[in-house]
Amino acid sequence: MQLLQISNLEQPEVLRLKNVWKTYPGGYQAVKGISFCIRRGECLGLVGESGSGKSTLARCLLALERMDEGEIWLNGRPLHKLTSAQLYQARREMQAVFQNPSGSFNSKLTIMDSLLEPIRCQNKGCPSFLGSPGMSEWKIASSLLERVHLPASYLDRYPSELSGGQKQRVAIARAISVEPSLIVLDEPTASLDVSIQAKVLNLLKDLQEELCLSYLFISHDLSAVHFMSERLTVMQRGEMVDVCEGKDLFDSR
Numbered sequence: 001m002q003l004l005q006i007s008n009l010e011q012p013e014v015l016r017l018k019n020v021w022k023t024y025p026g027g028y029q030a031v032k033g034i035s036f037c038i039r040r041g042e043c044l045g046l047v048g049e050s051g052s053g054k055s056t057l058a059r060c061l062l063a064l065e066r067m068d069e070g071e072i073w074l075n076g077r078p079l080h081k082l083t084s085a086q087l088y089q090a091r092r093e094m095q096a097v098f099q100n101p102s103g104s105f106n107s108k109l110t111i112m113d114s115l116l117e118p119i120r121c122q123n124k125g126c127p128s129f130l131g132s133p134g135m136s137e138w139k140i141a142s143s144l145l146e147r148v149h150l151p152a153s154y155l156d157r158y159p160s161e162l163s164g165g166q167k168q169r170v171a172i173a174r175a176i177s178v179e180p181s182l183i184v185l186d187e188p189t190a191s192l193d194v195s196i197q198a199k200v201l202n203l204l205k206d207l208q209e210e211l212c213l214s215y216l217f218i219s220h221d222l223s224a225v226h227f228m229s230e231r232l233t234v235m236q237r238g239e240m241v242d243v244c245e246g247k248d249l250f251d252s253r
């Protein structure tokens, strides 16, 4: 653990949040002055009871929700100062995997089209981790599926023909396809069978190590957070009440 922390400290900061506030119409303060940073290759766990503001914070970060106050820096760029058009571009450097894989797919698109959507939208070619730049779309898509241990034969299927765990693997493949600076994982295993949860967590961990990915991992499941994260932050009623090393939380139980 110590070695990992030292090597992480040498990594550049990918994300920094400073004093982020969000109040919903009606006056409910869901996020109150949250600050943290994530370095390249690091997974920061975010835990807290239901309603503590975790998803609101994630949505502010992903620009799906407008924060009222605060600063969000992504790779040294101040997202809070960007115009809407600039923010739309910058936002592409972040990807997300949400709890419900079914909600992440257009039921009318094949898995291949869903998988390639971000690459096509961003006019990107083959991800550098797949190697050769001249790959056909089919080869890119099948190689991405291979990365998440799914066969190429699934490319022609529709989301309704895949299990929840398989869909979540496709969502993960899609998230890594554009080589994002940060992936927000908002309860990515909560809707899956217990037997599948561990496999998906292992996959996320392996990909993080192979591709030096940075994650914000939001979960109710402390053992999952412990497995995934080097550090974790705890939210309560919109506030950050603790930041600790993953192992410290478990040592004190």
Ligand SMILES: Nc1ncnc2c1ncn2[C@@H]1O[C@H](COP(=O)(O)OP(=O)(O)OP(=O)(O)O)[C@@H](O)[C@H]1O
Pocket (backbone or CB within 6 Å): 024, 025, 028, 030, 048, 049, 050, 051, 052, 053, 054, 055, 056, 057
């Ligand atoms: N659109 C909204 N309008 C008003 N209040 C909202 C809205 N979205 C969320 N809230 C409130 O903000 C608070 C924080 O919600 P949020 O979904 O961020 O919590 P959470 O920690 O992610 O919870 P969970 O773990 O159950 O998903 C809750 O009290 C919720 O009712």
